[in-house]
Amino acid sequence: MSAPNRPQPLTPYLFLLPALLLFVVFSIYPFFLLTATSFLSWDGVFPKNPFENVQTFLQHAVGFQNYREIFAGDPVFWTSFVQAGTITLLALTLQNALALLLAIAVNRKLPGVGLYRTIFFLPPILSEIVVGLMWFWIYDGHFGILNEAIRWIGRTTGLAQLAGWRLAWLANPKTALLAVAIIHMWKGFGWGFVMFLAGLQTIPEELYEAARVDGASAWARFWHITRPLLVPVMVVVSILTVLGTMQIFALIIATTGGGPGYHTEVPITRIYQSMLGSSRFGYACAQGIVFGLTLLTVSLIQMRFQRRATS
């Protein structure tokens, strides 16, 4: 006897309701409020609620002026995109390559592997502010350990240029962004490492054994077995790397504050400056929308690549 077409029970939907309510209250509603605020000239204090009535809203509405200013009159905001993009590019390549290499190394049955896993995962669990301050000392122009190491090399090798080395890495416009990128990559590679390691452990050993029997070299095994089976993990790691790096903020505040000049400004520091430095909440919201849409576009492109790669 087949079951008649009974109405679906309501219970599953009731279970979903609390989560849905939380999502609507804490994500959807703020998003709409943010979008509406992006069309205002408002300092966040007066008037208390610019949406109180139509008249108050219209008094502070500026149409698309905030967006026009972003696209036509705020070159620093776009420079900050390029700078965050540069750090992201470095993180996508160098940081993730290092994470993959270390994951492959640790995936073997070697003595002390557990210790290495712990060590490699230490930087990500440290606070960004702590990491920033630690590296600030390393990079210090006068008494930093990096300059001291270079001078020591200079003294021991007799290279006069290195023996007298003095460079304020974070204050020099040529090195500041790269110096910050190195800190970010040092702090971030542990996440990729853990994910790659988890991915590697899901690849059946039999595949490698069969390849060995067929005489495949180590490189061939990596290229034809490891690489394709790790593609989904790689895509997830790269999406997280892009999203995490583009939103870099605390590290910048702890090391350079966006300087020297505008050389290490990133989108979030610019949004923060508009909101709390200039008290331009409407403009900051518009910057947030533009930034969010950019990240969304990049993520969609990456997901498209994933679909193509896995098919």
Add this chain to the structure above:
Amino acid sequence: MIRKHNHLPHRMTAWCLALVSGGLLLNVAGCGKPAAKGPAPLRVWHWMTDREAAFNELAKRYQAGTGQQVRFELYAPSEVYAQKVRSAAQTDGLPEIYGILGEMRDVASFVNAGHVLSLEEAMQQDSSPAWRSVFFPSALATNAFQPGNAYGVTPGVYAVPIDVMNVQFFYNKKLLAQLGLNPAAPPATWKDFLSVGKLAAARNLLGFVSGWSELWLLDCFATDYAIHTMGAKKLEATYRGQVPYTDPEWMKALNLFVELRDSGVVAEGIVAMGNKRAEQLFANEQAVFAFNGTWGVNVYRSMNPQLDYGIMMPPRVLDRPMVTWGGAGSSFFVNAKSPRRDEAVAFLRWLTEEPQQRYLVEATHNIPSNRLAAVGLPQHLAEFADDMAATVHPRLFAVQEDSAVLETFDKGLQSILIGEATPEQVAKEVQVVKRRIMSREASRRPAHVRP
């Protein structure tokens, strides 16, 4: 067996439900009003966490004298505090007394939104001595709106400071002597100051440090020299848009930063240096000069009690008196929407009286806002207090510069210091932003007030 397995999830669910319900009940019980014993405490919000012990002691004394409990709630860092106050203003959750971090424009918004009580009436009430008269004039003026101000705020005083500060040069006497200079007569002119750069470098010392990655401190220095070289009126005219930043006198002021860089007196990397780092370098006797505020006295005392230093006005470029940024202090505002605003005013009146101000000097090593308590200050604080008459503060101008213009200007100064921009380039860039801001403001002004 099967039955047993089926019961397990139910039992777990029951336990979970009991735990959640218990938690909720506890929360609800916690939300109830506490058993009332006397009047509720007056709440005070501020960001000066380093003064917590002193504030709590004063709260105890006030309670002992009046029976009124006061609770200081201090939040750091200051950026987080600034957000907290704005959020509280949005929800009408401000305490009876609080501080506002920001420029006059921000204070004006709080006033216009009805969050700040005018203290003008309280200031004019008869008391001996009159409340207004006990303060350093500049300290009170930085908390007042003048008639015809640009924000449409009713003129008057809106906050009281509990201390005052200014920013000057600290110099290390021992290091000056090591460089062959007289520690009793530190370089008073710009030329003599710059000459210290080479002497310091020869001894592997830093000439001058300051937290110039923090733009406001760099701006203090620039404001001092802008006023010194061109006068306060011209600076204000620039803010009004009547004098361009490309004016020859502005170029002279900007060129001082080229001279600073070329002399080698400024520490390499000063543009990435936070003030905490600069304070460490000076306290560790690695730098001869530091540009820092009154609070430095307390900071250096805690970092290196043996440090032998003096305080001097910034070295003058021209043969005319030098000015120094300051005059303002940590100020308290009264919440106009609080039903207990009169009690709040009474507490602030008590807090700024001479005995409490003297206690704050002892406990926090700052210049008191009450002039009567500033008599007989410790040596270093007295050196700062002596120059209070020479202080300047952007809040005292009828107009303030837009923050975007200030940021472009200060970032430009950083670019000059690292040698990637000339004063001419910086001036042009700042003027472009200034023009953009002015046209934006003009377009938003109602048609009937447009020029």
